[in-house]
Amino acid sequence: xxxxxxxxxxxxDCISWWCETVPALCAVPGAIALSPVILTGFALVVxxxxxxxxxxxxxxxxxxAGATRRRAAAAAALASRRIAALGSLGVCGLGFLxxxxxxxxxAGTATITLPxxxxxxxxxxxxxxxxxxxxxxxxxxxxxxxxxxxxxxxxLLLMAAxxxxxxxxxxxxxxxxxxxxxxxxxxxxxxxxxxxxxxxxLVLGFELMSLASFALILTHHDDATVRAxxxxxxxxxxxxxxxxxxxxxxxxxxxxxxxxxxxxxxxPPEGWRATLVFVxxxxxxxxxxxxxxxxxxxxxxxxxxxxxVSALMSGAMTKVALYLLVxxxxxxxxxxxxxWWGVPLLVLGAGGAVLGGxxxxxxxxxxALLACSTVENIGLIxxxxxxxxxARGADLSTLAALALGGALLHALAHGLFKSLLxxxxxxxxxxxxxxLLVRLGGLIHRMPVTTVCVLVGAASLAGLPPSAGFAGEWxxxxxxxxxxxxxxxxLQILICVVAALMALAAALAAAAAVRLVGxxxxxxxxxxxxxxxxxxxxxxxxxxxxxxxxxxxxxLFPGAVLSLAEPVLRRLVSAGLDDRAGLLxxxxxxxxxxxxxxxxxxxxxxxxxxxxxLVRTLTTxxxxxxxxxxxxxxxxxxxxxxxxxxxxxxxxxxxxxxRRALGGALLQADEIVDMxxxxxxxxxxxxxxLSDPAAWWLFRPVAELRARLSAFADAIQFLTIRRTLSxxxxxxxxxxxVVALMEQL
Amino acid sequence: xxxxxxxxxxxxxxxxxxxxxxxxxxLSFALLYQRRLTAVINIxAMQSWVLAAAAAWQGWVxxxxxxxxxxxxxxxxxxxxxPLALHRIVRRLHIHRAVETALGIxxxxxxxxxxxxxxxxxxxxxxxxxxxxxxxxxxxxLSVVLLGHLMMITRRTALTQVIGFxxxxxxxxLGAVGVQGMPLVVELSVAVLVMVGAVVFGVFFFRIRENxxxxxxSHLDQVGxxxx
Numbered sequence: 001x002x003x004x005x006x007x008x009x010x011x012x013d014c015i016s017w018w019c020e021t022v023p024a025l026c027a028v029p030g031a032i033a034l035s036p037v038i039l040t041g042f043a044l045v046v047x048x049x050x051x052x053x054x055x056x057x058x059x060x061x062x063x064x065a066g067a068t069r070r071r072a073a074a075a076a077a078l079a080s081r082r083i084a085a086l087g088s089l090g091v092c093g094l095g096f097l098x099x100x101x102x103x104x105x106x107a108g109t110a111t112i113t114l115p116x117x118x119x120x121x122x123x124x125x126x127x128x129x130x131x132x133x134x135x136x137x138x139x140x141x142x143x144x145x146x147x148x149x150x151x152x153x154x155x156l157l158l159m160a161a162x163x164x165x166x167x168x169x170x171x172x173x174x175x176x177x178x179x180x181x182x183x184x185x186x187x188x189x190x191x192x193x194x195x196x197x198x199x200x201x202l203v204l205g206f207e208l209m210s211l212a213s214f215a216l217i218l219t220h221h222d223d224a225t226v227r228a229x230x231x232x233x234x235x236x237x238x239x240x241x242x243x244x245x246x247x248x249x250x251x252x253x254x255x256x257x258x259x260x261x262x263x264x265x266x267x268p269p270e271g272w273r274a275t276l277v278f279v280x281x282x283x284x285x286x287x288x289x290x291x292x293x294x295x296x297x298x299x300x301x302x303x304x305x306x307x308x309v310s311a312l313m314s315g316a317m318t319k320v321a322l323y324l325l326v327x328x329x330x331x332x333x334x335x336x337x338x339x340w341w342g343v344p345l346l347v348l349g350a351g352g353a354v355l356g357g358x359x360x361x362x363x364x365x366x367x368a369l370l371a372c373s374t375v376e377n378i379g380l381i382x383x384x385x386x387x388x389x390x391a392r393g394a395d396l397s398t399l400a401a402l403a404l405g406g407a408l409l410h411a412l413a414h415g416l417f418k419s420l421l422x423x424x425x426x427x428x429x430x431x432x433x434x435x436l437l438v439r440l441g442g443l444i445h446r447m448p449v450t451t452v453c454v455l456v457g458a459a460s461l462a463g464l465p466p467s468a469g470f471a472g473e474w475x476x477x478x479x480x481x482x483x484x485x486x487x488x489x490x491l492q493i494l495i496c497v498v499a500a501l502m503a504l505a506a507a508l509a510a511a512a513a514v515r516l517v518g519x520x521x522x523x524x525x526x527x528x529x530x531x532x533x534x535x536x537x538x539x540x541x542x543x544x545x546x547x548x549x550x551x552x553x554x555x556l557f558p559g560a561v562l563s564l565a566e567p568v569l570r571r572l573v574s575a576g577l578d579d580r581a582g583l584l585x586x587x588x589x590x591x592x593x594x595x596x597x598x599x600x601x602x603x604x605x606x607x608x609x610x611x612x613x614l615v616r617t618l619t620t621x622x623x624x625x626x627x628x629x630x631x632x633x634x635x636x637x638x639x640x641x642x643x644x645x646x647x648x649x650x651x652x653x654x655x656x657x658x659r660r661a662l663g664g665a666l667l668q669a670d671e672i673v674d675m676x677x678x679x680x681x682x683x684x685x686x687x688x689x690l691s692d693p694a695a696w697w698l699f700r701p702v703a704e705l706r707a708r709l710s711a712f713a714d715a716i717q718f719l720t721i722r723r724t725l726s727x728x729x730x731x732x733x734x735x736x737x738v739v740a741l742m743e744q745l
Numbered sequence: 746x747x748x749x750x751x752x753x754x755x756x757x758x759x760x761x762x763x764x765x766x767x768x769x770x771x772l773s774f775a776l777l778y779q780r781r782l783t784a785v786i787n788i789x790a791m792q793s794w795v796l797a798a799a800a801a802w803q804g805w806v807x808x809x810x811x812x813x814x815x816x817x818x819x820x821x822x823x824x825x826x827x828p829l830a831l832h833r834i835v836r837r838l839h840i841h842r843a844v845e846t847a848l849g850i851x852x853x854x855x856x857x858x859x860x861x862x863x864x865x866x867x868x869x870x871x872x873x874x875x876x877x878x879x880x881x882x883x884x885x886x887l888s889v890v891l892l893g894h895l896m897m898i899t900r901r902t903a904l905t906q907v908i909g910f911x912x913x914x915x916x917x918x919l920g921a922v923g924v925q926g927m928p929l930v931v932e933l934s935v936a937v938l939v940m941v942g943a944v945v946f947g948v949f950f951f952r953i954r955e956n957x958x959x960x961x962x963s964h965l966d967q968v969g970x971x972x973x
Contacts, residue, residue, distance in 0.1 A: 722898055732891075737863060743866070743867070
């Protein structure tokens with residue numbers, strides 16, 4: 001009992017602290033004046049994006065009289081795509097500047113209520129003791145928009161990724177015209193989700209996001225695999241909605257059906273209600289983010305969508321789902337939640353990280369490869385969130401701040417580099433005609449700009465030191481390595497195991513990055529089409545360059561990015577990183593030496609210059625061409641000027657050792673060797689079968705259950721008249737028997 | 746007003762009502778073991794007469810003019826009109842042959858006895874507060890309903906199923922007349938409903954007969970299967 005009493009006391013302390021601090025943060029001079037203006041600006045951004053979608057759709061269907069109908073239709077489709085992409089580019093650029101200003105100005109909170117929303121839901125403003133709601137307005141059912149540091153941080157990523165994807169959409173292939181109007185709608189929905197200040201706006205934005213992305217995935221709907229991927233995707237989105245809406249309803253129910261976040265924050269859930277909210281939010285947001293057992297939709301959906309859409313889905317949409325997770329678990333559920341909330345996040349995150357990393361090494365399609373790597377990175381970020389939750393529950397605020405800061409930093413870095421890599425994958429598909437590693441190779445000669453940008457992105461993917469990816473992973477690792485101070489022995493051991501799995505996942509990601517760059521961009525082309533690849537279009541090159549520059553900035557100055565997240569950390573885990581994250585150096589503990597990206601970059605540049613200088617001075621002038629080592633194969637025939645490309649190390653060759661070492665246990669990898677009989681002239685074949693454990697353990701049983709249930713329903717539907725009557729009669733008699741039995745007892 | 750308020754064993758109001766209700770139940774069992782269609786229709790007519798007598802007796806006991814009307818309706822419509830119409834259908838369709846059963850006569854009877862036991866076990870304990878007559882009456886009525894349902898599912902031809910259906914309705918009326926204060930309009934509406942049902946079924950028989958030269962409803966299943 002004293003333990004429970006202490007807990008209740010701590011909860012009361014936390015809530016009172018909460019209600020005092022939040023308005024105090026709003027009262028920072030300067031911030032309070034700017035925030036409502038910025039928020040209004042973002043409301044206009046959402047409206048403008050929705051308007052762009054409508055305008056683009058109207059143009060698409062408005063075919064002017066005069067020219068031949070077919071040509072006019074094509075022109076209208078092109079104009080519709082131009083309007084959607086160019087408009088989104090402009091609006092996102094503007095939004096990026098807005099949110100950067102907002103974050104630099106201190107990220108004060110602001111709330112506005114739109115005069116539209118749920119009608120007839122007139123709940124008067126909740127009279128919490130002392131009137132501690134953020135604003136004194138009455139709740140009239142209008143949509144509430146709110147802006148704070150958390151939404152600002154994710155908006156920064158969304159606007160950057162949105163601008164890049166819109167630019168890439170500008171000179172994308174013409175077959176994406178049909179769904180062009182959905183691009184701004186998708187962006188608007190994600191922005192609305194991030195700006196939502198009440199549960200209704202959140203669900204509205206989240207579901208609009210699902211539907212718009214569903215339409216975008218279906219761009220090439222004449223392909224059956226695309227349709228199957230989209231169906232799987234919308235099924236998972238429905239599952240997410242079926243969990244998310246009850247979670248928010250439970251939260252609102254605890255707050256007297258006031259849907260606004262301010263009201264929910266004032267009356268956070270407790271006990272079984274909080275646990276239920278936790279589980280539902282984890283499934284609802286996790287299914288959209290690609291958290292471990294619910295990640296199955298990710299590789300097929302990303303492979304099916306056009307490249308700029310995959311970039312947005314992987315770079316921004318999964319982060320919006322993570323935002324939702326942070327918003328519900330850290331913000332709306334209040335600061336006084338138990339330590340064990342971190343455990344499911346740690347376990348699922350570690351599982352997803354290893355599984356995604358391993359699958360990224362085995363995929364042959366570069367977009368599926370990148371999607372699997374997204375699963376891995378989401379796993380890493382979720383581990384950070386888990387550590388932060390557990391540390392906050394154990395009152396280790398500084399550790400929680402480090403973990404949450406690392407998660408946010410890595411989310412930003414991953415959003416940027418994964419957008420870059422997906423846009424580059426689209427450029428490769430457009431320029432070299434394929435996404436399969438077995439047909440690519442040597443693209444560095446034909447696509448130099450793309451390759452340089454991909455190298456920057458792949459450095460982040462691999463977690464190489466001065467890159468943005470390394471900064472995020474380093475911070476996460478520091479948090480996890482500091483984790484053994486949390487909780488009891490079981491949790492400490494779990495965190496140690498998670499640290500080991502994280503290291504494995506990071507190594508697998510590095511291998512996947514080497515495989516991607518080495519097979520697709522270096523070496524010799526493996527097909528004539530790859531040998532004649534075209535460089536990406538000018539707008540795509542701009543997008544790639546812009547993202548690469550942004551990645552370089554984030555990678556060189558991670559402390560500056562963390563300082564943008566400072567208000568979030570202060571508010572959610574009541575500790576910041578400002579004593580540890582300077583402009584040039586990020587340290588795990590105050591006063592200790594830390595990671596200085598700029599210093600490492602300087603050292604690396606010096607070492608590279610030294611090596612270059614040595615090579616130049618020590619080598620003899622002139623050079624001699626000699627045949628490359630062919631791995632023991634004979635000289636290539638004269639009609640293959642680049643040598644026989646199939647004798648190169650390929651994607652499958654890279655994958656084989658890892659598949660043999662880990663694939664058997666984790667992915668049920670199975671090699672089937674089909675040897676011809678002696679004397680037969682057909683070639684021997686080796687086929688590899690993989691199956692994701694989530695598909696095996698979760699999706700197949702569910703699908704079987706559904707098939708059995710529907711077969712049963714089908715059988716009941718077509719019973720004979722007499723059997724139908726018998727069924728009803730049996731039910732009636734059973735009911736009566738139960739009644740009689742209950743009377744006897 | 747002699748039996749309605751203070752019934753009990755030995756009181757004439759209770760005993761006669763009990764006897765009539767029991768007779769309806771016995772006739773329900775009789776419906777279950779008939780092997781010829783005309784006999785089934787005749788038993789049904791007899792059940793309706795006994796029902797009319799029960800209603801009239803209740804009308805006298807409760808001094809209610811409405812129950813006399815209900816008795817007249819039961820006698821006129823279900824005791825005379827519907828059996829006559831069914832006899833006509835049988836004659837016109839030439840289906841005097843034996844009733845086709847899906848469950849044998851003896852198992853049907855055994856299940857019927859079990860159903861009566863179940864009805865008594867359900868009704869008697871749940872209606873502990875009400876009058877004895879009401880309780881007995883309700884258990885008899887529930888037994889008749891269950892037996893009618895049993896008849897519907899253990900007979901193959903549509904005509905016997907219709908008789909099972911109308912025997913269910915008899916059970917309902919039996920329950921209704923035993924309870925004081927049942928409005929006449931409810932009984933009238935039930936009676937009209939049964940009339941409409943009988944007419945619809947009558948039309949339906951001829952259509953089935955035209956299409957399949959039989960009233961065995963398993964032919965209908967083949968039609969239903971075509972839509973799968």
